[in-house]
Amino acid sequence: MSGDLGLAYTLQIFGFSLVIAASLAFASSRFGKLHARDRILARLKLRGDETVLDVGCGHGLLLIAAAKLLPCGRAVGIDLWSQWEQADNSREATLRNAALEGVEDRVSVHDGDMCKLPFGDRSFDAALAHFAIHNVHGRGRRREAIREIVRTLKQGGQVAISDIFSLNLYADELRKSDMIDVEISGRSFWTFPPARTVTAKKRSQSA
Template identity: 50%
Template structure:
């Protein structure tokens, strides 16, 4: 099998154009870039502290580039790898928490020819540019998986699904957006509740958050996902937690 062609078919899909997943936290990365440009311009206008200001501008602009690579390409590659590693059989029911415009949801759906990929989100434009159920469904159509994808407007801390409804629950940098620690742990509990016994929870999140999820569940050890999942630099690197619900 030609893996490069398979990857390309997943990216472009049935409509001939690739899904468009937007930018994570667009206001933040825009601010980062503006700060970098402003620092470089300030360095050009001043005599004292010019080197330090130029260096700061360079770091900010480099961080902006790393961030954009992650949100536009890197995270997609990482999730392709992690979903391949998960060894899905193809008939699972999978729930993606905070699905946004569907990057993980659709990557999973391509691996579920006889299964179902369900997305849940509150559709915040602050967390992802152009976020909305219409965009997610359009991306599913573009990827050729609209027949096995559905989306719901739902709060991660109170999911509208029955106990044991899913074989797999995924979440990519979404749970940490819940403002309170109690709310984040409630979302983790909800994820475990809707998993069937033996089902798997796959979460990508900032290391301090993922560590707390693992401690709360009493199992799992977050592992770093590497430079392709850095939101600006290693100080904002994303880790991966894989937990199996006890039978």
Template identity: 45%
Template sequence: MAATVTDLRHRRGEYGIDAPYVPLWMGVAAAAGIGVFFAGSAFSAPAIAIPAGNIGLALLLSLADYVYTSRFGKFDVWADLLRELNLRGDEQVLDLGCGRGAVLLMVAKLLPRGRAVGLDLWKTSDQFGNALAATKRNEELEGVADRVDLQTGDMRTLPFEDRSFDLVLSSLAIHNIPDAVGRASAVDEAVRVLRPGGRILIADINATREYETRLRQRGMTEIRLRPLGPRMWFGGPWVAARLVSARKPD
């Protein structure tokens, strides 16, 4: 039986923090600002203390928002997105840049007769503790190891045949490719391995207009770009994830 929305939001695995150097920097900067505030107050220097305190508080709030999104918000958003797809349960699904399996293992719960394939380069700069072994542990904890395949590879040159998948997903991954040509290649590859009638969902914090344009150039239909709301703000609305979705013509 496929999972319910509640099942999708209930996690047994450990999925780490996205881009862990970012909250680390926020925490250090917030502590410095608050420290300057108290030092300035002690030495009767409000012109220094007040701005520093305000900056420290703002960074602390941004840090809290970032951690919430990375640990909770993105899971709720993806649970909603996946349920909206109304999957049959026998699909072949590919997750590009799957990391420790946050989205991959969630969609696997909806595939009692299908298969979920995750591909990643396993870089810890992209996600804390990102490793093939960590994702394997999570698939066991989530009870979906029998329907998940993990592969090491580059999303710009996918090791799959044309028209292999009914659904291609990517969450906060393609923007890690540093150049526009490489990002376009990743989108092209996603389209190549997608079956006619299949769908693509890409959630990201940068370059979503690029993805939208490239999908249009590749002849995709039902292309839509939309914000994902406060649950996927990484520190505030200035780093907000958006979703690009499309369908491959039959």
């Protein structure tokens, strides 16, 4: 009898935990991600005339928001368009979203691997990645992605990477790539799972 009660309590706790997790995921999807997006972009202090790269742009959450802050600039996205985490994840879907938000003239989207970015050295004033680099398998490959981001940044360029784990690895590789002002934020509970953001700056030519 006591065993049955113990099992019942365990199932109740498990069910309650699932309800909480589902509620947090729903809140993150509907509201939290927008707040998190704005906080990430605010870290870059954009003037409005920059060219910004969104690595693993997906449906364009950060890409489109960045474009709205760039009346004289451009937002460039790149993705492999995996269907595993986002349904209907495609270049066409992202461009449709940009058109719906009225920024299609300031947005371009490319197919490509973040570990081998199809852009020249010093192409961008800033780079973003949100819940993207952790999808790359292997610590070595994640370091490659960081090095590629640094390579494509202009002198004095900025980077903001938000993710759920590997932040210490990102920060370490940024420092090894001679980036300065490398900082990791506290954990943000606006997304589920909670995330942190690492920011850094590329040395200017005069530094």
